[in-house]
Amino acid sequence: MPFGNTHNNFKLNYKVEEEFPDLSKHNNHMAKVLTKDIYGKLRDKQTPSGYTLDDVIQTGVDNPGHPFIMTVGCVAGDEESYEVFKDLLDPVISDRHGGYKPTDKHKTDLNHENLKGGDDLDPNYVLSSRVRTGRSIKGFTLPPHNSRGERRIIERLSIEALNSLDGEFKGKYYPLKTMTDAEQEQLIADHFLFDKPVSPLLTCAGMARDWPDGRGIWHNENKTFLVWVNEEDHLRVISMQKGGNMREVFRRFCVGLQKIEAIFKKHDHGFMWNEHLGYILTCPSNLGTGLRGGVHVKLAKLSTHAKFEEILTRLRLQKRGTGGVDTASVGGVFDISNADRLGSSEVEQVQLVVDGVKLMVEMEKKLEKGESIDSMIPAQK
Amino acid sequence: MASSFTRLISKRNTAVLLAGLGAGTAGFLLSENSSLAAEAKKKLYPPSSDYPDLRKHNNCMASALTPAIYAKLRDKVTPNNWTLDQCIQTGVDNPGHPFIKTVGCVAGDEESYEVFAELFDLIIKDRHNGYDPRVMKHPTDLDASKITHGMFDENYVLSSRVRTGRSIRGLSLPPACSRAERREVERVVVTALAGLKGDLAGHYYSLGDMTEKEQQQLIDDHFLFDKPVSPLLTCAFMARDWPDARGIWHNNDKTFLIWVNEEDHTRVISMEKGGNMKRVFERFCNGLKQVEHLIQERGWEFMWNERLGYVLTCPSNLGTGLRAGVHVRLPKLSKDPRFSKILDNLRLQKRGTGGVDTAATGDTFDISNLDRLGKSEVELVQLLVDGVNYLIECEKRLEKGQEIKIPSPIVQFRK
Numbered sequence A: 001m002p003f004g005n006t007h008n009n010f011k012l013n014y015k016v017e018e019e020f021p022d023l024s025k026h027n028n029h030m031a032k033v034l035t036k037d038i039y040g041k042l043r044d045k046q047t048p049s050g051y052t053l054d055d056v057i058q059t060g061v062d063n064p065g066h067p068f069i070m071t072v073g074c075v076a077g078d079e080e081s082y083e084v085f086k087d088l089l090d091p092v093i094s095d096r097h098g099g100y101k102p103t104d105k106h107k108t109d110l111n112h113e114n115l116k117g118g119d120d121l122d123p124n125y126v127l128s129s130r131v132r133t134g135r136s137i138k139g140f141t142l143p144p145h146n147s148r149g150e151r152r153i154i155e156r157l158s159i160e161a162l163n164s165l166d167g168e169f170k171g172k173y174y175p176l177k178t179m180t181d182a183e184q185e186q187l188i189a190d191h192f193l194f195d196k197p198v199s200p201l202l203t204c205a206g207m208a209r210d211w212p213d214g215r216g217i218w219h220n221e222n223k224t225f226l227v228w229v230n231e232e233d234h235l236r237v238i239s240m241q242k243g244g245n246m247r248e249v250f251r252r253f254c255v256g257l258q259k260i261e262a263i264f265k266k267h268d269h270g271f272m273w274n275e276h277l278g279y280i281l282t283c284p285s286n287l288g289t290g291l292r293g294g295v296h297v298k299l300a301k302l303s304t305h306a307k308f309e310e311i312l313t314r315l316r317l318q319k320r321g322t323g324g325v326d327t328a329s330v331g332g333v334f335d336i337s338n339a340d341r342l343g344s345s346e347v348e349q350v351q352l353v354v355d356g357v358k359l360m361v362e363m364e365k366k367l368e369k370g371e372s373i374d375s376m377i378p379a380q381k
Numbered sequence B: 001m002a003s004s005f006t007r008l009i010s011k012r013n014t015a016v017l018l019a020g021l022g023a024g025t026a027g028f029l030l031s032e033n034s035s036l037a038a039e040a041k042k043k044l045y046p047p048s049s050d051y052p053d054l055r056k057h058n059n060c061m062a063s064a065l066t067p068a069i070y071a072k073l074r075d076k077v078t079p080n081n082w083t084l085d086q087c088i089q090t091g092v093d094n095p096g097h098p099f100i101k102t103v104g105c106v107a108g109d110e111e112s113y114e115v116f117a118e119l120f121d122l123i124i125k126d127r128h129n130g131y132d133p134r135v136m137k138h139p140t141d142l143d144a145s146k147i148t149h150g151m152f153d154e155n156y157v158l159s160s161r162v163r164t165g166r167s168i169r170g171l172s173l174p175p176a177c178s179r180a181e182r183r184e185v186e187r188v189v190v191t192a193l194a195g196l197k198g199d200l201a202g203h204y205y206s207l208g209d210m211t212e213k214e215q216q217q218l219i220d221d222h223f224l225f226d227k228p229v230s231p232l233l234t235c236a237f238m239a240r241d242w243p244d245a246r247g248i249w250h251n252n253d254k255t256f257l258i259w260v261n262e263e264d265h266t267r268v269i270s271m272e273k274g275g276n277m278k279r280v281f282e283r284f285c286n287g288l289k290q291v292e293h294l295i296q297e298r299g300w301e302f303m304w305n306e307r308l309g310y311v312l313t314c315p316s317n318l319g320t321g322l323r324a325g326v327h328v329r330l331p332k333l334s335k336d337p338r339f340s341k342i343l344d345n346l347r348l349q350k351r352g353t354g355g356v357d358t359a360a361t362g363d364t365f366d367i368s369n370l371d372r373l374g375k376s377e378v379e380l381v382q383l384l385v386d387g388v389n390y391l392i393e394c395e396k397r398l399e400k401g402q403e404i405k406i407p408s409p410i411v412q413f414r415k
Helices: A007-011 A029-033 A036-042 A053-062 A086-096 A148-163 A181-189 A246-266 A308-315 A346-368 B002-021 B036-044 B060-064 B067-073 B084-093 B117-127 B179-193 B212-220 B277-297 B339-345 B377-399
Strands: A126-135 A171-175 A216-220 A225-229 A235-242 A292-298 A317-320 A333-338 B157-166 B202-206 B247-251 B256-260 B266-273 B323-329 B348-351 B364-369
Touching (some): A036 A086, A126 A246, A126 A346, A148 A171, A148 A246, A225 A246, A246 A346, B060 B084, B067 B117, B084 B117, B179 B256, B256 B277, B339 B348, B348 B377, B364 B377
Antiparallel strands (some): A171 A216, B157 B323
């Protein structure tokens, strides 16, 4: 909640044991890390905007575990959360991001020309390609914490920035509040519309407050570049198209992002970024690049192969259903994307997707011919 | 033990005093704990920038909250540091309900009703037929012996039930309470209930610790309450930390039941199959008095004042917090076009047999009193008794092909 949480100071009248959450049935990163000692150390702290430890962990207390994936169980309310609550968040970050240390540095590389290949993924198998990331605007608190006033200003700034784009990026903003039925149906048909969050992972973190105030969708005329405003992050930026030309998707992604960033910087509202955590986003799982680059690809045979999971792990890739993070696969078509976010650059992560998917499609073709793929199993990347 | 809370309670007593003084007393503007940055932010974001968009809304809060009231109250906090934005969040997030006009606003603590009186008083007037907390007093009467004709025809009435809520003074309400406070509520209540004897003796089942077998039994008895899924409750922060410190207590006879830490600190329910509403209400009053006595022995008391009666989370439950009702078969009357008007005039409400958010199935309805504040428990139960008897009379007359009449509307307390 905005404007200082003095409610927190009232809780300090109670002992740590009396306030410490019962995490005995929990299985998320926060629950694994949070001890009474850490809780005791951090519970009287607040960020300058008044975000507290209990705010950070509420979603993880309310959601013991998820059937498909190990959830993070904590969120940031503002940029400073990652500093003030580092005793909790650094170990969570380390667990989630392959041992990333508090002293490590993250590199950012949004130069699309550094990507090798990526324009020749077989469209008979790769149905669509997509790259997304998030960006937070410096000077404002994040979706779990922001007030209606802040959210509206974020929306206004975003609209101004996006409306000034031209060429392949020329587009239009559709506020969720005033969208017509026709516009809504079109956005659903295009698979662009995001709905009010129903996942308790998000609602328990306060991200659905005041819906749909200040929320909207912007996309270019070609429907290949899309921005979500005030959903789980201030901005989610998405580049996508049918087929397997990931190189083109990434080019448009990088160019568009950099144009947007330049406009925000001009108005003294750059993106939240630092050299340790890269781009700062609401969920610790999206720190670093915040990038998920992926394809919808037909892997009917490979997906039933005994070594499928191992291949994915070695390629540093992750599978999801075609409905996104909380879904299962349909008809042998998988969403395959990079597993990493922090500790490697955008180019490196998309390179892994491009190379890995290319390899898996070759494996699929081999399996279709009844041949073995044992010699193709990659080493750990 | 109350001792660890005496310092808290003495601080809260000032607030309780304020409650006694009535509405309009200035709220607290506690800035000694706010950081400078938070203060600066307030100036940067004037109330007008934060005023919610309520144009598509249809709840009591949206009807009452003007930009002027919002501007006046936004930066106030209760002694527990609860804010207006936190009170109204549920109403902002839930524009309206198809079956009933929702309240759209909750209290985080007893003092919310004082500090934010300018908003709450309007909502109370709207919801409770013009009851004005500034000038009126609410009567409390738990003497069940006064009820007459409280035995219904069991060919029509399948079950009888009375429920209310009680809050423990000195502890924050479910939207605001910390885990420690919620656990304290559980301890206070469960300790008191362990002192009940005779037909009220019973057992507590903690939601977190119950066995599968216990859970199944409670489901079969229709006693188990689940984690709230209604956004009216979840958006008001009432499901936090579930199922920590939540539980169900019931007597061995399964006729007296208490929910701990669901939408209120406690919900107290007396129920039986059949039509003996008088006995249900007797057990209700007797049980409530005993529980109150048991908590008072340990230095606690219920939240109550003479303007608002019993203080509960939702303004709709102020006063008596009492819903007395029956499941009754009315196959002919329910199809009569005058049914709704008859109910209205009798100050009764129909619901589906699944409770507040459900529609009726078949010919069986949940019929209960509409009002909560401004009339005593005895008055409301008598109204329900008289009303249901009238409905059964109508049903019988329709069965015989006789005429029925819409009764005159019951007089409100409006001045």
